[in-house]
Amino acid sequence: MPDAPAPATSAGTSAGTSAGTSRSTSATIAPNILRYLARVAGEYGVDLQPLLTRVGLDPMVMRSATLRVSYRQGSDVIRRAVEQTGDEHLGLRVGATQHLTAWGLLGFAMMAADTLQEAIETGVRYQNLSGAMTVWSAGWEDVGYVLRADLPDPALDPTAAVFLIEEAYSSVVTLTRLSIGDAFAPQAVDFAFPASRDRRPFEELFRCPPRFDAAGNRMVIPARWARAAMPGRDPITYASAIDVLEKQMASRGDQQELLEVLEISIAQSLPVVPSFLEQSRRHACSERTLRRRLAECDTTYEAIVDGVRRERVEQLLRRPELTLRDIARQVGFADVSALRRAVRRWHGATPLAVRTGLLERDAPRSRPHA
Structure with missing residues (x-):
């Protein structure tokens, strides 16, 4: 993942790309999102496998634990999936189906972290290993503990861009509730893209009024939740996983x-x-x-x-x-x-x-x- 501009208090991201190269062709992303996308699309009666195969991701390849895909492959599949399902909130649905186990050892480390803040910052630090297709940063700001998501490429197809941001924050809320309790709700969620015709899916998922056309994408997490203890915290297991x-x-x-x-x-x-x-x-x-x-x-x-x-x-x-x-x-x-x-x-x-x-x-x- 490229280095994300973030405040001094934020968790650092991992190494960026060399000058002059396009990240869209590098195969560096674990295909977790595409696996969940295929599953959700199947519930709509849409078989994504022909499309996955066409971009080089046949069934045998998709089962590989070491598989990495490029942004070009990922965005192509996402754009077509949104078109074929006709679901303008497909990103929200895909994010809501996930579990930390899909992130492998990183998910295990996050479950063993001491607090939600430490879990989030662990995810940010090792995001290259998680299959994330956005660039994460996190830290304390005036409004509270803020988790930001940026796009890897400003020229990314708009349909894929909206999907990725929706999926990113939907998965964060879903995984946090699975980890520390269903009562969790962010204080605010801002999106840089325009409002959809129907805001209800956002309100039902995040349980707070979403804001659109914002300066950037961010989720504000109340301090009491950021400092909440993780139920599975274990310092020895956490250190071993790290x-x-x-x-x-x-x-x-x-x-x-x-x-x-x-x-x-x-x-x-x-x-x-x-x-x-x-x-x-x-x-x-x-x-x-x-x-x-x-x-x-x-x-x-x-x-x-x-x-x-x-x-x-x-x-x-x-x-x-x-x-x-x-x-x-x-x-x-x-x-x-x-x-x-x-x-x-x-x-x-x-x-x-x-x-x-x-x-x-x-x-x-x-x-x-x-």
């Missing part, structure tokens, strides 16, 4: 750095794609070792190249003056036909249709309701 989480963070940091360095080198070399042999020499290792390191990240060099090319194609499609031939040449495709096949595989549509959609999305307009 020790393992620290080791996992160090390992994940090394893997993320490798992916980002590869992405940057590919992006800077386009339209020429560096050979795998060239990349192994840059990393002072054998091709076999580099392939093993990528396998530990649940990805391949070919998948990284594909992600970088997709990102570049979408950037170039936003420039109407460029022809498809221009774009194919700049991204390193052999011809326009190869570009068309790639775009069809990524989006299920033609390059011109994707261009129209991107330009319409980028055009100044009021944001959709949550």
Whole structure:
């Protein structure tokens, strides 16, 4: 996760990305949200598996405990799920179905924390390991103990952006009630997106009047709740869990750095794609070792190249003056036909249709309701 701007008293976030790379193509997110999303969508009679498979997440892959997905994969699935279910509050529903056990060892550590505040700050500190798709920060402010959620990318699709913020705060309230009691309610919840037509789902879930079109997303937790003791608190178990989480963070940091360095080198070399042999020499290792390191990240060099090319194609499609031939040449495709096949595989549509959609999305307009 990238470093989140937060007050000095807030819990720190984990390491950010290197300058110049796009987080949307890095496979760094545990797919907890997508698993719950598929479950909730199924209750609407919507089978998300064909869509998950199309972005590279087949059933066997989704069962992997070490699986990581990219923001590109995640936001694509979320946007289509909202469209197919027709539920404008799908994020609230997905967040309300979760449990701390879905967060693995991190959830266990949070249950063993001394107070709710310590549990929250543990979650913030190790958010990279939880499958979070927002950037969390927390700390004491004038109004009370504040938990903030920011989007990883300001250019994120608006539908996916609203879903992620709804899911984020819905899961926090749900998990807190499961941990310390159903009586928990935040003092206030602010959302940066516009109000929906029906506010009742927000009022029923949060049990306080929600505020929309706010300067940022935040939840204010009353001091008595922030200082409340966790029922499962155990300092020895907590310390043991933290020790393992620290080791996992160090390992994940090394893997993320490798992916980002590869992405940057590919992006800077386009339209020429560096050979795998060239990349192994840059990393002072054998091709076999580099392939093993990528396998530990649940990805391949070919998948990284594909992600970088997709990102570049979408950037170039936003420039109407460029022809498809221009774009194919700049991204390193052999011809326009190869570009068309790639775009069809990524989006299920033609390059011109994707261009129209991107330009319409980028055009100044009021944001959709949550």
